[in-house]
Structure formats: structure tokens, C-alpha cells
Amino acid sequence: MLQTIRDKSSGFLAFTILGLVIITMAFFGVDSYFSPKIETYSAKIEGPAKFWIWGKQVREIPQDRFQRRFEQARQAARDRQGEGFDSARFESIDSKREVLDRMIDEEVMAMVAERDGIAIGEGEVAAELKRMEEFQVNGQYSADQYRLGLAARGLSHGQFMATVAADMASRTVPGQVASTGLATDDELEEALTLAREQRDLELIDLPTPAAPEAPTEEALKAWYDSHGERYTRPEHVAIEYVEIDGATLDVPTVVDEQTLRQRYQDQRGRYVTEPVRSAAHILVSVSADADEAEVEAARERAQALADQARQPGADFAALAAEHSDDIGSKADGGLLGPIEAGLFEGPFQDALFGLEEVGQVADPARTPEGWHVIQLADLTPGSERTFEEVREEIEAEFLATERDRIYSDLGNQLIERVYRDPTALAPAAEATGLELKRSAVFSRDAGDGIAAMPEVREAAFADPQRVERQVSDAIEIGPNHLVVLHVVEVEPAALIPFEEVRERVRADLVADALSKASEAQAEALLERALAGESFADLASEVGRTVAELPGVTRQSQLPPLLIEEAFRLSAPDEDAASAGIVRLGADRHALVRVTEVREGELGELDQATREALRQQLVQARATVEAEAYIRALRRQYTVTVAEDRL
Structure with a gap:
């Protein structure tokens, strides 16, 4: 048997196959055959290969980064919509x-x-940093504010510069297109x-339909089973x-006198500030190859000007x-x-610092350029x-510095x-007391508590901490205030038992029934309006009156959805009503x-407007x-979205 295998494994074909296996292992390693990769991305973007299957650009959007961005979008929507925000x-x-x-577009x-090798120079990046409002104080760039901003982000100057440069590079071509x-x-x-178009509208604010009958236990459970995502307790950690x-x-609260005096001398x-002297001068130039007679003639001319x-x-x-x-200075x-x-x-x-009174003029002083007649123009003591x-x-300051030093150590x-x-984390805590x-x-x-801080939650749910259970880096949560954490417990997302959310289920089911009933009522009345029935008769039937809204423009202070629908509808004609919901x-x-x-009407618009x-x-x-350009570029890349991980 072994001899048969040996006989079959010789020759050109066998060596070719063996060579391909060796090359594969050299690129990907033996571990790739035995250690399956666990994908954790929300989306993966792959570019075309440069050569056969090699040279692909591949980037992933991790789940934690997507979750952070989604939470930011949620907060922005909540701030924008106020009480009308619908979390579900x-x-x-x-x-x-x-x-x-x-x-993905980014x-x-x-x-x-x-x-495409788009690179941004350091000068351009530095100019961009100085334009960023978060690094400005009273409209001016502040180096101190910049350092505080980097500390809050947990980034070094080089890391932040690289991030800004990459962002500027990615915006270069879309900016040029725009x-x-x-x-x-x-x-x-x-x-x-x-x-500036104006529209006259009629509006019937329909009443909310009567509440439906109390849902049965079977209906509640059916709703609960089909809307499990609403009643899922999110993943928790401790x-x-x-x-x-x-x-x-x-x-220390007391500092010895000698230490303070030494600090005074060091700083x-x-x-102590030295006097500040401002000078004005008259130059009588002398060429480098001038002879003694020319030098003397220039000195005499300078002396005459000094006199x-x-x-x-x-x-x-x-x-x-x-x-x-x-x-360079004569004009001034x-x-x-x-x-x-x-x-x-x-x-x-020597000549300038020998002058003691403003306006005093020194005798001519010689430099390689020639003779200078120097005046003390100003003197700040x-x-x-x-x-x-x-x-x-x-x-x-010393005590504050000591606090900083002890904190840093x-x-x-x-x-x-x-x-x-x-x-x-326990050994490190014990070693440092x-x-x-x-x-x-x-x-x-x-x-609650320390977990009320977004920085702490973000670190705790990062993959290295939540999945790999590594101790985190230092997390700056304030000036001279840091936290280091270790995830010790993970409770996976789980469906909340029906009995615990029964009343929520009931409220959601009733709200859904009311919403559908209201929509059905509106659709039925709209069908009748489009068939020719008057708004007045329809309003009377539901116990409402017709509200008239003349001269509505796209800028009118009305609900946005009302403005959108009013200007979506076609202009009225004799054959058909122009109505909507x-x-x-x-x-x-x-x-x-x-x-x-x-x-x-455009007649009153001036040229500036x-x-x-x-x-x-x-x-x-x-x-x-610019958006069309980005969409065209996306077609050159393969995008894989992990819907189940969103």
C-alpha cells in the first residue's frame, strides 16, 4: 500500500501539487486550516485584485464602531425630534x-x-487643525486646547495627524467634483x-378611531412571538x-523653604523680564572688497548723519x-x-545696548554690511x-505639580x-494598592455609577474586552482621572419572558391596532374624496370641520410631512381632485x-438675493x-453587509 502511494506521488504533477500546497502554507500558515476565523464585522468592503487573487484592498467596519455611530445618530434624532422621537x-x-x-461610503x-496615492502634506493638515473649532478659544487656535482634545481622544499628535490626513485625502476627489x-x-x-410657489389647502384633521376591544391572551402571545426584537434585552456586561x-x-501639603527658593531660581x-529695546538705523553700506579709504569715507558719512x-x-x-x-527698512x-x-x-x-534714553543716537557701528547709525526708538523697562x-x-504650583507627578507615577x-x-486586573490592583x-x-x-460614562461603556463593549476578556488600556474620563477595566461577566442578548413584558405587549398591540385603524379610515375617506365627494361632507361625517390654509409655501411653519404631501400633489383640475393623506x-x-x-413671484428679488x-x-x-460620484465608485467594490449583526 505504502509503495503504491510512493509510486503515485512521484512525477511532475505530484511535485506541482506539492509546490502549490507549500506556497499556500507560506502565505496563509498552517493555522488557517485548523483555526476557523470568527467574523465580527458589520460590513466588509473589498476592492478588485491587482493580480489574479492578490493585492485586494479589504476594509471592515467592526460591530462596535457601527454601534457607536448608530448611537450617535439615535441621539441626534432624539435631540432633533424631541417628544416625537419614536425609539422603536x-x-x-x-x-x-x-x-x-x-x-461604507466613507x-x-x-x-x-x-x-490612487492621494497624499496630504503636513502643512495642509496643520492648517486644517487650526481651523477646527474644538481646538479654538475665542475664535483662535489654542495649543493647550489641542492637547486637551488629544487627551480626551486618547490619541498622540502623530496618530491624530494621520487620522486627519486620511480624512482629508478621502474628501479630496469628492470635494473637487462638488x-x-x-x-x-x-x-x-x-x-x-x-x-416661492404658493398653494391653498383644505385640511381635515381626522379623529383617532375608537379603541379596539381588549386583545385576547392568544393575540398578545402572537404579537409577542412575531415582534421579538422589541422585547429583547440587549447584551449586558459587568x-x-x-x-x-x-x-x-x-x-504633601508643606514644602521646605529651600525647595521653593531653588524652584524660583530655576524658573x-x-x-524677571529684561528691558525690551526697539531700534532704528541708517545703513551706510561698504562693499566687501573696499579699501581703507572707502571704508573711512563711509564712516565719515555715517558720522555726519549721526551728528x-x-x-x-x-x-x-x-x-x-x-x-x-x-x-528693507528705509521705507519704515x-x-x-x-x-x-x-x-x-x-x-x-554694543552700540544699541549702550544707549539709555529713547531718541538717543549712537556713534556709527561697523558690521560686514557697512556702518550703522543706530537710534534707540523705544525702551520698555x-x-x-x-x-x-x-x-x-x-x-x-509645586503642590499641584506633585499631585500630577504622583498621579502619573x-x-x-x-x-x-x-x-x-x-x-x-486583580494582581495589578494589589501591586499598586x-x-x-x-x-x-x-x-x-x-x-449606573462608573458605567454611566460613555467612555467606560465603549471600552467595555470593545471586542478585546468583551470577547477576548483583556484588561483595557487606561481610559481618561476627566483631568487627572483614569479608569482601567476588565470585563468579568457577559449576559448575551435574550428575549425577555412574556410575563415580564405583558403590559408592554398589550400597549404595543393596541397602539398598532389604532394606527392601522386610523390609516384605514383615512384611506377610505380619501378614496371617496377622489371619487368626487366634498371635503365638507366628509368632515361633517367624522365630526370635524374643514380647515382652510391659504398661501402655504415650502417654508411655512407647518408639520414637515404636511408640507411634503401638499407639494407632492399635482395641481387641481376639473376632472380630478388633488388630495392625499x-x-x-x-x-x-x-x-x-x-x-x-x-x-x-420673483420681481421683488434684488441681485444680491x-x-x-x-x-x-x-x-x-x-x-x-458628489453623491453620484461616490455611488459610481461603490460599484467598483464588493460590499458584504452582515444583516444579522446590525
């Missing part, structure tokens, strides 16, 4: 796909920028006419954590403008601005705060111990009818064109 409706798969699609643009948007005069006229709060650390530049400048009432600026050979009357010691060494500095004057300030010790064993605490279970969206609430509908349409509206139209068209 927002949880629909359509809402989730809308958020995920935006993330990834595709980043992949295109990477593929910049090509334009609008002709005819298009502007048409858009303005539509925007954590062990240690917390370092700089405000509660034990620090003396903060408390002239010292005369009562002399105008040094006028002399500089007329006689100075320094092209020879002004050089503030000059610190060391900026000009040798005779120039220096100042000095003695040790006794700043002692309390130095002591307070303790944090470093904790992280170092965690790195030694990232699978358990910190209390190991435990939280109650909490969800991705809400928690508007949903005003979960169980409230209205009938709306267009009775007259009037074109917008027209131009501003043209720019709005250009921007709208640019946005549409």
Missing part, C-alpha cells in the same frame, strides 16, 4: 442600513484615496419659481475596575528714508523693531517679582503591571386637498453630483 421605529433595519451606508472614499457645480440663469429662475483620581490622592525667567540726527528737532525717520542703504524710517540681546552681536549690539512676592504662587505603575498580565471595584451589569447604551402621529391622520396653485440663492442651488447640485 428608529431601531428599524432601514435606519441601521442608512447609518451603515454612510460609513470607507470606499478612503480606499480610493489610498489606491466644486464643479453650477447653475444657469434659467435653472435659477425655475428653482426660484418653485421655491466589569471589575480600578480608578485613579488625582483630586483624591494623598500629596527665574518667569518672574545730524542728534540735532534738536531732527527727524531720524526722514534721514533714514533719504540716506539709508537698507532697502529705518525701524528694525524689538531687538533682544544676542540677535546682533559685536559692535551693533524690565520688571522683577521677588521671591517673597511669588512664594505662595510657587508653593501652590501611579498610573504608569498600574499600566506596567497590566502589561505583564493583560488577562487579570488600588481598590478593585465591581460594577453592576450594564448595557451598551446605559449604566398626511400622518400626523402614531394614530392620527389627516386629509389634505390642494385647491389652488400660484407660481412664485438672487446671487445668494444661486449659490444655494449650486451647493445643492454639487452635493448631488
Whole structure:
């Protein structure tokens, strides 16, 4: 048997197969045959291969990143809609796909920028950072604010610069496409006419139908079984954590005098300022190869100018403008601005710093450029705060610095111990003398105590912590305040028992029945209105009156869905009514009818207003064109969405 296998495994074909197996293992490793990969992405984007099956661009959108973005979208919708926010409706798969699609577009643009080699220079990135409002104080870029912002994000300067550069690169081409948007005069006229169009409406606010009969137990259970996603308790976790709060650390309260005096000497530049001198000069240039006679002649000319400048009432600026050979300063009357010691060494500095009164002129000073006639244009006296004057300030700063040092040392010790064993937090807590605490279970969206902080929940539900059970990195939750956590318990998402949510099920079922009944009532009345029955008769039948809404425009302060439906309907004619249904609430509908349409009047619009509206139209068209460009690019990539993980 073995000899047969040996005989069959020789030859060119066998060696070819063996070579392919070796190559495969070299690229993917033996482990890939025995360790199945667990997919955790919400979406995966794959580009075309550069060579056969190699060189593909592949990016994934992890579940935790999608969940964070979806939660941000939820909060934005809640803030925007207020009491009208419907959490259950927002949880629909359509809402989730809308958020995920935006993330996919962003990834595709980043992949295109990477593929096409679009790079952003450091200067452009730095300019972009200085334009970001979160790094500004009173409208101006603040380096301190920038450092605080990076600390809150947990990023280094290099990491953040790379992130901003990648984002700018991904927006480069869509931005260029958008910049090509334009609008002709005819298009502007048409858009303005539509925007200022007026419509007269009639509205019947329909009553909510009577409550249905109390649902049976069978109906409740059937609803519960078919709407399990509404009654699923989300995944919960519990954590062990240690917390370092700089405000509660034990620090020295007394500092010896010698330490304070030494700190004063080390930082003396903060408390002692040297006088600031501003200079003006007249240059009498001397060429590098000038002989002694030429040098002396230049000196005599400079001396004459100095003597002239010292005369009562002399105008040094006028002399500089007329006689100075320094092209850069003569137009400003020879002004050089503030000059610190060391900026000009040798005779120039000696001459300037030998002057003691504003307006005083020194004898000519020689430099390689020639002879300088120097005037002390301004003198700001220096100042000095003695040790006794700043002692309390130095002591307070020293104690604050000590608090920062102790906080930093303790944090470093904790992280170092965690790195030694990232699978358990208790040893690190014991080694550093910190209390190991435990939280109650909490969800991705809400928690109590330490879990009330979004940063903590985000870290706890990240895959390395929730799935792999690793100890987290330090999480900055405030100035000199950090948390390190370890997930110790995971409760999977589970259907809440029927008995616990019976009343919720009853309320949801009744609300759904009312909604359907209201919609059915509206559809039946609309059918009759379209068949020719008057709005007045229909309103009377349901105990309502017809509300007249004249001169409605797209900008009118009415419910958005009403405006949308009113301007979706066609203009009325003699053969057919122009009517539709508007949903005003979960169980409230209205009938709306267009009775007259009037074109917008444009005569009173001045040129400035027209131009501003043209720019709005250009921007709208640019946005549409950029979106079309992104959709075209998406067709070049393969997108896989894990619907079951949304």
C-alpha cells in the first residue's frame, strides 16, 4: 500500500501539487486550516485584485464602531425630534442600513484615496487643525486646547495627524467634483419659481378611531412571538475596575523653604523680564572688497548723519528714508523693531545696548554690511517679582505639580503591571494598592455609577474586552482621572419572558391596532374624496370641520410631512381632485386637498438675493453630483453587509 502511494506521488504533477500546497502554507500558515476565523464585522468592503487573487484592498467596519455611530445618530434624532422621537421605529433595519451606508461610503472614499496615492502634506493638515473649532478659544487656535482634545481622544499628535490626513485625502476627489457645480440663469429662475410657489389647502384633521376591544391572551402571545426584537434585552456586561483620581490622592501639603527658593531660581525667567529695546538705523553700506579709504569715507558719512540726527528737532525717520542703504527698512524710517540681546552681536549690539534714553543716537557701528547709525526708538523697562512676592504662587504650583507627578507615577505603575498580565486586573490592583471595584451589569447604551460614562461603556463593549476578556488600556474620563477595566461577566442578548413584558405587549398591540385603524379610515375617506365627494361632507361625517390654509409655501411653519404631501400633489383640475393623506402621529391622520396653485413671484428679488440663492442651488447640485460620484465608485467594490449583526 505504502509503495503504491510512493509510486503515485512521484512525477511532475505530484511535485506541482506539492509546490502549490507549500506556497499556500507560506502565505496563509498552517493555522488557517485548523483555526476557523470568527467574523465580527458589520460590513466588509473589498476592492478588485491587482493580480489574479492578490493585492485586494479589504476594509471592515467592526460591530462596535457601527454601534457607536448608530448611537450617535439615535441621539441626534432624539435631540432633533424631541417628544416625537419614536425609539422603536428608529431601531428599524432601514435606519441601521442608512447609518451603515454612510460609513461604507466613507470607507470606499478612503480606499480610493489610498489606491490612487492621494497624499496630504503636513502643512495642509496643520492648517486644517487650526481651523477646527474644538481646538479654538475665542475664535483662535489654542495649543493647550489641542492637547486637551488629544487627551480626551486618547490619541498622540502623530496618530491624530494621520487620522486627519486620511480624512482629508478621502474628501479630496469628492470635494473637487462638488466644486464643479453650477447653475444657469434659467435653472435659477425655475428653482426660484418653485421655491416661492404658493398653494391653498383644505385640511381635515381626522379623529383617532375608537379603541379596539381588549386583545385576547392568544393575540398578545402572537404579537409577542412575531415582534421579538422589541422585547429583547440587549447584551449586558459587568466589569471589575480600578480608578485613579488625582483630586483624591494623598500629596504633601508643606514644602521646605529651600525647595521653593531653588524652584524660583530655576524658573527665574518667569518672574524677571529684561528691558525690551526697539531700534532704528541708517545703513551706510561698504562693499566687501573696499579699501581703507572707502571704508573711512563711509564712516565719515555715517558720522555726519549721526551728528545730524542728534540735532534738536531732527527727524531720524526722514534721514533714514533719504540716506539709508537698507532697502528693507528705509521705507519704515529705518525701524528694525524689538531687538533682544544676542540677535546682533559685536559692535551693533554694543552700540544699541549702550544707549539709555529713547531718541538717543549712537556713534556709527561697523558690521560686514557697512556702518550703522543706530537710534534707540523705544525702551520698555524690565520688571522683577521677588521671591517673597511669588512664594505662595510657587508653593501652590509645586503642590499641584506633585499631585500630577504622583498621579502619573501611579498610573504608569498600574499600566506596567497590566502589561505583564493583560488577562487579570486583580494582581495589578494589589501591586499598586488600588481598590478593585465591581460594577453592576450594564448595557451598551446605559449604566449606573462608573458605567454611566460613555467612555467606560465603549471600552467595555470593545471586542478585546468583551470577547477576548483583556484588561483595557487606561481610559481618561476627566483631568487627572483614569479608569482601567476588565470585563468579568457577559449576559448575551435574550428575549425577555412574556410575563415580564405583558403590559408592554398589550400597549404595543393596541397602539398598532389604532394606527392601522386610523390609516384605514383615512384611506377610505380619501378614496371617496377622489371619487368626487366634498371635503365638507366628509368632515361633517367624522365630526370635524374643514380647515382652510391659504398661501402655504415650502417654508411655512407647518408639520414637515404636511408640507411634503401638499407639494407632492399635482395641481387641481376639473376632472380630478388633488388630495392625499398626511400622518400626523402614531394614530392620527389627516386629509389634505390642494385647491389652488400660484407660481412664485420673483420681481421683488434684488441681485444680491438672487446671487445668494444661486449659490444655494449650486451647493445643492454639487452635493448631488458628489453623491453620484461616490455611488459610481461603490460599484467598483464588493460590499458584504452582515444583516444579522446590525
